[in-house]
Amino acid sequence: MDGTGSRIVLRRPCQYWTADQIRRPVPVPWEELKMIATLEQAHAANSIGSDSIVASLDGVNKNYGDVPALRAVNFRVRAGEVVALLGPNGAGKTTAVKLLLGLLQPNAGKVRVFGGDPTNPENRMRTGAMLQVGRVPETLRVREHIDLFSSYYEKPLPPAEVLATAGLEKLSDRKFGELSGGQRQRLLFALAICGNPDLLFLDEPTVGFDVEARRMLWDQIRRLVGQGKTVLLTTHYLQEADALADRVAVINKGEIIAEGTPAQIKAHTSGKRIRCITSLSIDLLRGIPGVTEVKPDREAVELHTGEAEHVLRELLVRDAQLAGLEVTTAGLEDAFLALTQEKNGNGSN
Amino acid sequence: MSTATMALGNTRIQRSPAQTLQIYLKEAKYEFLKYLRLRMYTISVLTFPIMFYILFGLVLNSKESIAGTRVPVYLIPSYGTFGVIAASLFATAAGLASDRGLGWLEVKRASPMPPFAYFTAKLFTSFVFSTIVVLALFTLGIAFGGVRMSVGQFAKLLATLVAGSLPFSAMGLALGYFTGPNSAPPMINLIYLPMSFCSGLWVPIMYLPKTVQKIALFLPPYHLSQLALGVVGAGTHESAIGHWEALAAFTMICLGVARIGFQRDQEKMYG
Numbered sequence: 001m002d003g004t005g006s007r008i009v010l011r012r013p014c015q016y017w018t019a020d021q022i023r024r025p026v027p028v029p030w031e032e033l034k035m036i037a038t039l040e041q042a043h044a045a046n047s048i049g050s051d052s053i054v055a056s057l058d059g060v061n062k063n064y065g066d067v068p069a070l071r072a073v074n075f076r077v078r079a080g081e082v083v084a085l086l087g088p089n090g091a092g093k094t095t096a097v098k099l100l101l102g103l104l105q106p107n108a109g110k111v112r113v114f115g116g117d118p119t120n121p122e123n124r125m126r127t128g129a130m131l132q133v134g135r136v137p138e139t140l141r142v143r144e145h146i147d148l149f150s151s152y153y154e155k156p157l158p159p160a161e162v163l164a165t166a167g168l169e170k171l172s173d174r175k176f177g178e179l180s181g182g183q184r185q186r187l188l189f190a191l192a193i194c195g196n197p198d199l200l201f202l203d204e205p206t207v208g209f210d211v212e213a214r215r216m217l218w219d220q221i222r223r224l225v226g227q228g229k230t231v232l233l234t235t236h237y238l239q240e241a242d243a244l245a246d247r248v249a250v251i252n253k254g255e256i257i258a259e260g261t262p263a264q265i266k267a268h269t270s271g272k273r274i275r276c277i278t279s280l281s282i283d284l285l286r287g288i289p290g291v292t293e294v295k296p297d298r299e300a301v302e303l304h305t306g307e308a309e310h311v312l313r314e315l316l317v318r319d320a321q322l323a324g325l326e327v328t329t330a331g332l333e334d335a336f337l338a339l340t341q342e343k344n345g346n347g348s349n
Numbered sequence: 350m351s352t353a354t355m356a357l358g359n360t361r362i363q364r365s366p367a368q369t370l371q372i373y374l375k376e377a378k379y380e381f382l383k384y385l386r387l388r389m390y391t392i393s394v395l396t397f398p399i400m401f402y403i404l405f406g407l408v409l410n411s412k413e414s415i416a417g418t419r420v421p422v423y424l425i426p427s428y429g430t431f432g433v434i435a436a437s438l439f440a441t442a443a444g445l446a447s448d449r450g451l452g453w454l455e456v457k458r459a460s461p462m463p464p465f466a467y468f469t470a471k472l473f474t475s476f477v478f479s480t481i482v483v484l485a486l487f488t489l490g491i492a493f494g495g496v497r498m499s500v501g502q503f504a505k506l507l508a509t510l511v512a513g514s515l516p517f518s519a520m521g522l523a524l525g526y527f528t529g530p531n532s533a534p535p536m537i538n539l540i541y542l543p544m545s546f547c548s549g550l551w552v553p554i555m556y557l558p559k560t561v562q563k564i565a566l567f568l569p570p571y572h573l574s575q576l577a578l579g580v581v582g583a584g585t586h587e588s589a590i591g592h593w594e595a596l597a598a599f600t601m602i603c604l605g606v607a608r609i610g611f612q613r614d615q616e617k618m619y620g
Contacts (some may be wrong), residue, residue: 018447098455101455102459103455121461124461125461127459129460131452131455131459132452133451133452134530135451136456137379137381137383137453138384139386139387140379144379144382147375147379148375151368151375151458152373153461154364155369191456191460201459245588
């Protein structure tokens with residue numbers, strides 16, 4: 001585990017995605033990737049290709065009163081990439097976004113967007129933001145909200161295109177107060193993109209979405225990236241980071257604890273997950289060399305191991321009736337949980 | 350990153366004046382529509398002064414006089430002031446507190462909206478609803494109360510009352526910066542209802558106890574109502590200049606407080 005020189009020592013994964021979630025392809029090829037697992041390494045990597053950096057946090061500290069929200073955070077968003085800030089609630093994701101939007105100011109460090117101060121009006125012209133909002137004026141209609149926000153920008157998208165992108169064509173005459181939770185989120189997404197911005201900040205964009213709506217929004221985000229836009233999204237949906245991001249920064253308790261492609265983050269969790277239906281007892285399974293964890297899952301069991309081939313051979317030898325076999329790599333959530341738990345100081349490996 | 354770069358109206362964007370004007374107009378239009386469709390607002394702002402006027406000015410006391418002025422005439426400046434205050438305070442304080450507290454203002458601040466457009470839209474909405482209240486009272490008074498004034502008098506009364514929307518909009522901004530989304534409406538009521546009463550908007554000032562009359566001198570609604578009553582020849586005998594000065598001072602204080610709130614918000618800690 002320590003072969004990468006990382007100071008992050010990973011724990012065995014302990015919570016799993018469903019098989020369906022794990023089978024998704026990893027969107028980005030390995031070759032292009034420079035894994036940045038520690039802050040020290042991050043510093044070194046950041047000096048490369050600084051011309052294409054569109055947003056950055058440099059040694060940023062942000063406190064709310066005595067409570068630190070971000071601690072010595074270094075973070076880069078390069079042109080044309082989708083970066084996911086992944087972390088549990090309260091990790092500092094929203095704070096990072098608000099700093100980059102110039103809505104908050106850091107206690108220490110530097111925040112830059114398009115090479116300048118994030119509060120520059122011309123930066124705001126090139127930036128779109130979807131934030132978590134408690135109340136939007138409810139008596140205005142969808143098209144009215146879009147009309148108003150579009151007027152702020154120099155080259156807004158045509159309203160019809162905004163409505164279509166956000167999947168709101170049929171709801172344009174609806175008042176905001178009459179929309180469902182997911183529809184409201186879509187309007188906020190529409191307001192973020194209506195100015196045709198180069199840089200898009202999406203703070204928990206699919207909270208409250210059903211699976212279908214989530215996939216639809218993902219498609220739209222991919223389409224925008226295809227047009228050359230840069231996207232920073234925060235999420236605690238690991239699946240979302242995995243599905244969308246070129247790069248994932250895992251953030252916990254105000255610190256970025258790992259950075260890399262979804263594949264690289266996943267690579268930090270050693271081993272594979274084996275799911276099968278077997279008559280072998282749990283204790284017996286635990287006794288197989290190389291098995292690190294066993295837990296029953298409905299009619300089946302799930303095993304975790306760093307030596308999948310060996311364990312599989314053992315399993316098949318010991319139980320000729322073994323059925324329903326699935327072998328998958330650990331999902332991003334495994335990686336994420338492993339990383340944050342180690343960081344919390346209660347991990348041991 | 351000093352607060353100076355975020356000051357009101359600081360814009361380095363190359364917008365044409367026409368584009369800028371369009372933003373201001375749209376912001377104002379939608380702010381007005383927002384409140385027009387908000388029943389809670391229209392009822393509390395329009396219905397109450399109109400209802401009071403119909404009841405106390407037209408139904409009950411229409412033949413009586415207050416200090417030599419017929420009641421239907423006297424009550425237009427009084428309830429007009431009352432309506433203007435409600436229209437202005439609710440349009441500014443309640444909306445601002447809610448926008449601030451629940452994240453909507455952050456979405457707007459993150460956009461290239463000129464910050465000043467947001468405030469002028471609120472002011473515009475206060476003006477429009479103030480005008481509507483006063484015109485409704487005029488109409489009722491003329492139609493059912495036998496109110497007769499010269500056009501010049503009507504115009505002066507309307508202008509005075511609507512101008513009075515400014516100090517109370519400023520007060521609303523100050524309140525909106527220092528109250529939360531839930532506390533703003535009760536806070537407004539807690540302040541403006543007693544203030545209106547003590548200023549003689551419900552019971553004419555001379556029928557109020559002497560102590561209250563002395564307190565009234567420090568209350569902005571008193572000064573606005575006296576200016577309005579002066580137009581129909583029913584004011585007390587202080588100088589109009591003094592009333593304007595009092596309102597101007599009050600406006601400056603409120604804008605100062607609002608500015609402190611505005612700057613504090615730039616460093617707000619919503620998490």
